[in-house]
Each structure stands twice: as C-alpha cells, then as structure tokens.
Amino acid sequence: MKIVAFVGETFDSYNGNYYTKQTSAAFLQDAIGTESVYVCSPVKKVASLPLSYSTEVNESHFYPFPSYSSTKDFAIKSLFQRGYIKSYKLNADKVIAEHSGAYFWIRSPSMGSLLFGIQALNAGEKVLHHMCADSSSTWKDPKYSFSEKVFGFLFSKYLRIKLKKICEHKNTINLCTGDVLETFSAKYSPKNTYQFVDLMAKKPGNIAPTLKRKTLFKMLFLGRIVKDKGVFDLIQVANQLKEKVELTIIGDGADLDEAKQLVDSLSLQETVTFTGLLPNSELSEYYNQTDVVVVPSNNHYEGFPRVIMEGWAFNKPVIVSNTGGVKAFVKHNVNGLIFSPGNMQELSDSVNKLATDEVLYSQLQAEAKKMSVYSSQHYWIDFLKSLIAK
Template identity: 70%
Template sequence: MKIVAFVGETFYSNNGSYYTKQTSAAFIQDAIGTESVYVCSPSQPVDMPPKGFSTVVQEEHFYSFPSYSSTKDFALKSIFNRDYINSYKAKADKVINEHKGAYFWIRTPSIGSIIFGIQALKAGEKVIHHMCANASSTWRDNKYSLPEKLFGFLFSRYLRFKLGQICKHKNTINLCTGDVLEDFSAQYSPANTFQFVDLMAKAPKCGDVVESQSKPLKVLFLGRIVKDKGVLDLISVANKLKGLVEITIIGDGPDLIEAQQEVEKLSLQESVHFTGQLSHSHLGQYFKNTSLVVVPSNNHYEGFPRVIMEAWAHQKPVIVSHVGGIKAFVKHGENGLIFKPGSQSELYDSLLSLVENENLYSHLEVGAQNMARYSNQQYWLDRLLTIIKEKK
C-alpha cells in the first residue's frame, strides 16, 4: 500500500528533511511505514530544524506546494491571480500522475487538500478523506469584521458544496473526527462514512498513570495558544481559583505573549506555568503528573480535539466546552464535564466541583478509564487499516 497525503500544514525544510509540529502525516507513517508515505504540503526553508517538531519527512518523499496563510488568503489569490490556482492544480495533477494506483489522503477543510482531492477523483483515483474540522461556521467568529463575515459565509457555502462532492464520490472513504462532521458526511455517503481520530497517544506503560485528584488540583491545557482556544478564559478562571488549582499550559501560538503577560498581571506565576511547544514524545510525563485536562475552546471550527483522547489514554478526566463534535465521545457527568463555550462562570463551576467533590472526580476518573480502549493510537491504526481493507 502507498499513500500520498496532502495534509495542509506548513513544513520547514532543512538539510534534506521537512519538519512540522503537527502529527497528521506522522500518524499515516505509523500506519503503513515511512517508506510508503509521500507528503504534499506548503513549505519554507529554515536555518535549523524547528524545536518541538513531531513529524519528519525526507526530501524524496515530500512535494512542496505554494504557500498560503489562510483559506481567505488562498481564495483571494485564486480570484485575483488565475495563474495561482492553475499552477496549484497542475502541481497536483503531476503528483497524482506519478503515483497512479496509490491512495490519496486529504485532510479537510484545508482548501489545498480540497483541490488536491478533487483532482485525484477526476483522475479516477481513490481518496481517503479525513474531515478533521468544520469550516461552515468559522465566519461567525467575533474576530472577523462584517465584510469578512459576509465573504466568509459565502465562501463557506462553496466549501460545503465541494466537500459534499468529495463525500459522495464512489471512490471516497470518509473519515470523520467528531459527530458533527460524521453527520454531514453521512448525508452524502452513509456506507462510506466512518468515525475516526488520528490519535498519536500510546497506551501508557504500567506505572505511568500516577496523579489522581490533588490539592491544589493539577490541570493541563495542551494546544495552540490563541484566544479562540479559550486559554485566556482559563487564566481568568485560575485567578478566581487561586490556591485551588495549578495549571500547566503546553503549546505556542500568536497569543502566547499576551497569555504570559496576563499571568504576570494577575500575579499567577506560582499557579500557572508555560512549557512552550513540546514534541509529542515528551508529553507523557505531563499527562502522568496532572489530575485532569481542560479543553476550553470557544471557536466554530473544532472537529473533535484529540487531546481529549490523549487525556483518557492516561485515564484523566476532561472538562471541555461544547464545540464541534465532542459529543461523539464525551458524555457529561460520565467521562468528563461539558460547559458552554466562552462561559467563564461555567468553567469556574466545573473546576470547583472537582476541587470540592472527590466522589465526582472518582466517578469521572472511572469513566476516563473506560474510554482507554478507544484512546490509544493502536486502536485507530487498526481501525484505519480495517476500513481500507473492507473498502478495497
């Protein structure tokens, strides 16, 4: 088996190797072997390999595509420069022609992936379509101006139309992360739609699951440091729970400095700690030494945050906002607590309830343990290969 994957994220090239922090290509490498995986994505050269990378692809297995900063940027470039979109399609056609008979993996709603997938289907090839986020409502986010929201709404309708075309094609296998995306795909092709999480978490070794409920309660946030991931909400709530919680924040992003400044402003240095970006192989120790994981997103694009299952792999309860497709697996009061996106008061109440109620924490801990079967990479590697075999 050979898979050619357009994963969308930017890779950084150095001395014949391509690196990225994301793990979508690494999962495919783990599934079928590095030598059988070819990756297509935007890239840019760097003087040194980036810190905290989780994926590496050798030059002979990588195809560099034109870069774009966002879906909006791609759309504007395509509208005002026809050579841009035409060159993108031509590059895709060249790669597809070189690997006839392979499986072509796309990760949507990346616009580059959508175009790559459509070109592969036009060529009569088989496409594995991983739907990992929801592009249909991102225009609602408050960070956009009214004209941007109007443009975003119209373009999201176009993306939904194209995604529907991909979903219903007879040569497509649809892998959907979260219940919202699964419901969308099933409208077009229920027989070829499957729930799927490209999880990297390994089952912890005996003795690796240590920390239970503690005082102060040890809380972990793992993700991109941007406002719509709710990190500033979490810091604000930490201030109200000063002395009762100790929070570790793993990741980087455009709002990292603002988050650090907020911690200093509130004098929370003793209870809120930043590690920066860490490679996936270094996360186990942090999950081991935490009591629970918080996923406080307040955006409109989430599919199903993988960190939830990473927490369950280490038998840790979760507190998550009701975004995207989290209800595919999270059951309120059973394996986690769910709160309204952007509601600091509900996040505060959820954390306080686990500080004060040991029985509730123990109940959620058992629920997390019951999800461990689904919360390790091997389960999803086997699931992927079974689906491909059945649909061959």
C-alpha cells in the same frame, strides 16, 4: 500499500528534509511505514533545523505546493493571483499520475487538500478524506469585519459544495473527527462515513497509580496558545480559584506572550506554569501528575481535540466546551464535564465541582479508564487498515 497525503500545513525546508508540527502525515508514517507515505504541502525555506517538530519527510517523498497561510489567504490568491489555481491543479495532476493506484489522503477543510482530492477523484483514484475541522461557521468569529463575514459566509457555501462532492463520491472513504462532521458526511455517504481520530499518542506504559487528592487541584491545558482555544478564560478561572488549583499550559502559539503577560498582571506566577512546546516523549509526566485535562475552546471550527483521548489514556477526566464534535465521545457527567463555549462561569463551576466532589471525580475517572481502549494510536491504525482492507 502506498498513501499520498496532502496535509495542508506549511513545512519548513532544511537540508533536504521537510519538517513541521504534528500532522496526519506522521500518523500515516507510523501506520504503514515512512517509505510508503508521500506528502504534498506548502513549504518555506529556513536557515536552521527547527527546534521542535513532530513530522519529518525526506525530499524524495515530498512534493512542494504553492503556499497559503489560511483558507482566507487561499481564496484571495485564487481570485487575484493569476495562475494560482492552475498551478495547484497542474501540480496535483502530475503527482496523481506518478502514483496512480495509490490511496490519496486529503485533510479538509484545507483548500489545497480539497482541490487535490477532487483532481484525484476525477482521475479515478481512491481518496481517504479526513474531515478534521468544520469551517462552515468560522465567518462568525468576532475578529472579522462585516465585509469579511459576508465574504466568509459566501465562501463557506462554496466549501460545502466541494465537500459534498468529495463526500458522496463512490471512491471516497470519509473519516470524520467529531460528531458534527460525521453528521454532515453521513447525509451524502452513509455507508462510507466513519468516526476517526488520527491519534499520535501510544498506549502509555507508565500510568501512575491514582494519588490521594492533593491540596491543590491540578489542571492541564495542552494545545495552541491562541485566544479562540479558550486558554485566556482558563487563566481567569485559575485566578478565581487560585486557592484551590494549579494550571500547567503546554504549547506555543501566536498569543503565548499575551497569555504570559496576563498571568503576570494577575500575579499568578505561582499558580500558572508555561512549559512551551514539548515532544510527545515528555508528555507522560504531565498527564500523570494532573487531575484533569481542560479543553476550553470557544471557536467555530473544532473537530474532536485529540488531547481529550490523550487524557483518557492516562485515566484522567476531562472538562471540555461544547464545540465541534466533542459529543462523539465525551458524555457529560459520565467521562467528563461539558460546558457552554465562552461561558467562563460555567467553566469555573465545572472546575470547582470536580475539585471538591471526590465521589464525582472517582466516577468520571473510572469511566475515563474505560475510554482508554480508544485512546491509543494502535487502535486507530488498526481501524484505518480494516477500512482499507474492505
């Protein structure tokens, strides 16, 4: 088996290898072997080895594509940069012809991936379409101006047309992360649509026994430190409940410094801890020590955050906002608590409820343990292989 994957993230090029943070390429390498996975993606050259990365690809298995920083950037370059789309199609056709008969993995809503997938389908190849985020409503984000929202709305309609074309094709297997994306895909291809999570976490071998409730209720946030991930709301909740809680924040991102400044301004240095980005091998300690994993996103593009299943793998309940596809697996008051995105009071109430109601906590923890069957990379690798075998 061979898979050629267009993953969309920008890789760092250094000394004959390509590096980036966690991607589905790393999942595929674990699933079928590094030598059987070829990767296409934008690149940039760097002067030194990246300090942290989760995906590494040798140059013999990598195809550089023209760079773009976002869907908006791709759209602008397509409209105003002469030959930009043509170069993408020519590069795609060359790679597809070289690996004819392989499976071609694309990851929407990356525009480069969508274009690559359409070229592969036009060539009669089989496409594994991983739908990991919903870009149809990102134009609603308040950070955009009116003109940007109009442009974004129109472009989202164009994206939907392309997604429909890929989803309904007879040579496509649609792998949807979250219930919203699954519902969309199933409208066009009910027999070739499946729920899927490209989970990197291995089954933990060192789950700590349940500890007696500590004086302080420990919360864990793991992800990109940007405002639309809700991390600033969570810091404010930690301030409201600082006599009851502790918060550990793992990750980095564009708004990390601003988040640290907020913690300093609220004098929360004893309540909130930043660890920076950590390799997967170091996360077990933090999952074992926490009481709850919190996913407070307030954006319009979430699929199903993998950190939810990583928390369940360690038998931890979750508190999540009702964004994207979380309801594919999270059931309110069963294996987690769900609150309205951006509603800080509901988030605070959820944390306080779980911190003070030991009966509810025990019930949610027991159900989280039942979800651990889905919470390992091995499960999803076997699931993917079974689909391909069919």
